[in-house]
């Protein structure tokens with residue numbers, strides 16, 4: 040609900056309110072927190088000292104949602120631009136607020152919107168106009184915001200930086216949680232408290248990147264604020280604490296090597312930011328996950344059960360042929376696996392990573408005919424999926440030989456290669472047209488049920504002959520890519536897409552908008568995955584997170600097949616190793632796992648997710664629980680990294696169960712554990728006392744499979760009355 044009255048705009052989620060007050064032409068953020076009733080007046084806010092206390096260094100003390108350049112403030116302004124004389128001062132007045140029915144954006148914005156309010160800000164110096172939009176949704180507590188600069192001046196301006204959202208608060212410190220990492224070590228949870236100065240996370244790599252995910256939270260004395268962006272390119276998030284006791288939070292596109300020219304009448308629209316406020320981390324996670332399912336993921340797939348898949352990459356690498364793949368599929372089918380994904384190496388000349396990218400046609404000699412292979416796999420009763428990496432080009436490819444100018448490179452400069460490949464210039468409309476047509480035809484001809492869309496290098500040598508101003512490259516790349524993805528996914532409405540960027544290097548809401556799944560990491564070691572997945576699931580739904588039992592027998596220290604399952608089963612689940620080499624006993628274990636997964640798939644993929652305890656990043660014991668919306672059933676996995684000779688028994692407090700319900704708790708039988716634990720308990724005892732497994736550190740009996748990294752057990756919890 041959005042209300043505009045006297046000087047106020049009141050933006051309500053289900054149980055949060057954000058209130059903005061117009062005070063002398065400035066937009067003060069007077070309140071953001073637990074939902075307030077609709078008072079007849081808000082005299083209470085009139086008592087605040089909103090007047091700016093202009094001094095030389097940091098003038099206006101009060102929190103605003105839009106900071107100008109020329110307001111005696113050392114805090115970051117909302118927008119920066121300059122005219123052709125180099126004049127960069129701006130001084131915006133908050134003019135009006137109005138409710139609107141819809142808005143234009145060349146970028147993906149949240150689906151199924153509720154109400155939107157548009158705030159108009161007018162610059163007194165260069166006469167530029169900026170609009171700030173806030174959207175609320177039916178149910179839930181997430182608000183979306185974005186901005187738009189319109190050149191209403193009388194000459195060309197260049198935009199040097201633009202926020203999607205700014206929120207200021209009265210506080211002298213901020214406790215920030217964010218998720219940083221590298222290839223194979225994505226989403227590592229980090230925390231920092233600042234009581235002065237400026238903290239920044241960003242990406243400069245042309246992709247949202249594993250370095251810093253755009254999701255972050257900020258704790259201010261009594262509340263936790265959470266932010267994310269519907270955007271896959273360079274982003275920047277800042278939290279500043281002013282010596283005057285004010286915190287400014289901003290998020291949006293990165294202004295790094297960004298400048299965007301606007302002729303008179305032209306506009307630039309920012310990506311949409313989403314944000315919420317709560318008193319608990321669990322609520323933040325649930326709000327963010329539910330929002331992604333309801334308002335980001337393609338509704339056709341948002342609540343659709345995901346198939347159990349097998350991918351050949353870790354099993355074969357490039358070294359396979361059609362027969363090998365068919366053998367793998369046959370064995371996989373026997374144990375109940377539903378989808379075969381043929382990864383890198385099936386096309387052009389591609390027996391290693393030195394060549395072939397761009398040649399999206401069958402290497403018939405290797406596959407024995409892609410369509411024939413796909414049909415053979417389908418006739419086993421399985422679905423068929425295919426890997427592509429369309430945003431790249433190999434210099435040793437037919438496509439490059441025909442169109443060297445399609446590669447992303449600066450004229451007369453030798454470009455930087457990474458993984459021996461170049462990026463392709465998505466800013467070029469011919470490239471987009473060619474790729475869109477070629478890929479739609481390929482996927483239709485093969486009858487692909489699933490597509491893995493990979494992206495294996497950061498961008499460098501940023502240049503497009505199609506652009507007059509290369510400072511617009513990063514923005515226009517994504518306008519182009521998103522339009523391609525919209526066309527391809529619309530032409531193939533039944534194909535399940537999974538985005539991947541060497542694992543989780545482009546794990547963001549922009550990609551999730553078009554591709555309902557994202558491969559979390561190339562690191563498939565179940566121990567490392569504990570931390571990666573815990574990070575991902577803080578903000579993104581489990582049904583969207585690709586997670587496989589893999590690295591089989593490569594894991595050091597050795598991890599049992601059962602623990603690998605317990606870890607991977609909280610995602611869009613599958614296997615990734617050469618299953619033809621599995622022993623009969625291993626196949627039996629896998630068959631049991633697949634059967635169990637399918638039985639509880641709905642719950643595992645769409646139940647409400649809670650991280651147990653402080654999480655495994657911060658403690659030795661933890662795990663997760665997923666609870667059905669009606670709280671009648673749940674699946675929990677408990678994990679201890681504390682193995683060895685300690686005498687105490689770890690306790691695992693569950694979460695989210697109905698305190699008053701009486702539940703039966705049954706352990707999933709594991710091939711490395713002799714005993715199956717079963718007991719009954721009230722929800723309050725499970726939530727407040729927990730699960731107490733006497734010998735979680737001792738009973739992994741199979742000599743070959745003994746876990747030396749961590750121990751885990753899975754439970755099914757069913758309400759009896």
Ligand code: DGJ
Pocket residue numbers: 352382383426493495539540541542558560561
């Ligand atoms: C990186 C991906 O993350 C892997 O899963 C695999 O698809 C390789 N690329 C193939 O080149």
